[in-house]
Amino acid sequence: MGKRDNRVAYMNPIAMARSRGPIQSSGPTIQDYLNRPRPTWEEVKEQLEKKKKGSKALAEFEEKMNENWKKELEKHREKLLSGNESSSKKRQRKKKEKKKSGRYSSSSSSSSDSSSSSSDSEDEDKKQTKRRKKKKNRSHKSSESSLSETESDSKDSLKKKKKSKDATEKEKDIKGLSKKRKMYPDDKPLSSESLSESDYIEEVRAKKKKSSEERDKATEKNKKKKKHKKHSKKKKKKTASSSPDSP
Secondary structure: OOOOOOOOOOOOHHHHHHHHOOOOOOOOOHHHHHOOOOOOHHHHHHHHHHHHHHHHHHHHHHHHHHHHHHHHHHHHHHHHHHHHHHHHHHHHHHHHHHHHHHHHHHHHOOHHHHHHHHHHHHHHHHHHHHHHHHHHHHHHHHHHHHHHHHHHHHHHHHHHHHHHHHHHHHHHHHHHHHHHHHHOOOOOOOOOOOOOHHHHHHHHHHHHHHHHHHHHHHHHHHHHHHHHHHHHHHHHHHHHHHOOOOO
16 A cells, blocks of 8 residues: 655645635724814814813902902901900000009108108118129129039049049959969968069069979989989999809
């Protein structure tokens, strides 16, 4: 039997579309959009005028409202001003009445009272001047005393700080000496008051030197002993080898 040809024929999509013919579109085309009905220039002008008329009406309404508000504000101001004027007039009347009553009372008083009152007023003025002077002197003295107190307080604080620093330094020195004494227990107990730090350090150095010298001497002695022992052993061996064997 012969072989089958499994190849499929290639179909050109453009040729197929042309064979089908023009597609019927459901929506409007570009030509429909270009051929749409358009308004004339006169109709456009009418629409713009209508818009301007509407804006004019709104401006007229706003102007009327502003005028009404201005009238109400003027009325309110007039009321407030009238109330203030009436209150100020009442106050002036009261002041005038008080002044009149004071004049009548002063005129009814006798001349002797007036002279005594003038002398009393002079005495009072003198007393007031004296009191003011005293107050000034007191204030000056108080300011000077406060300044002196502040200075004394500052000096006391400085002295206390210095004392505290000295005490801390002494404590540190004592601690350092105690540590050194612990490191070298063979040292003799020395008071911190009798010896200063430098003296103590010098003594410690001298004792170190002595101890090191003693150690060196001890090591030399040990070496000498070892050498002597070795030499004596060698001599014994030689004597043993030189002596004839016993029969």
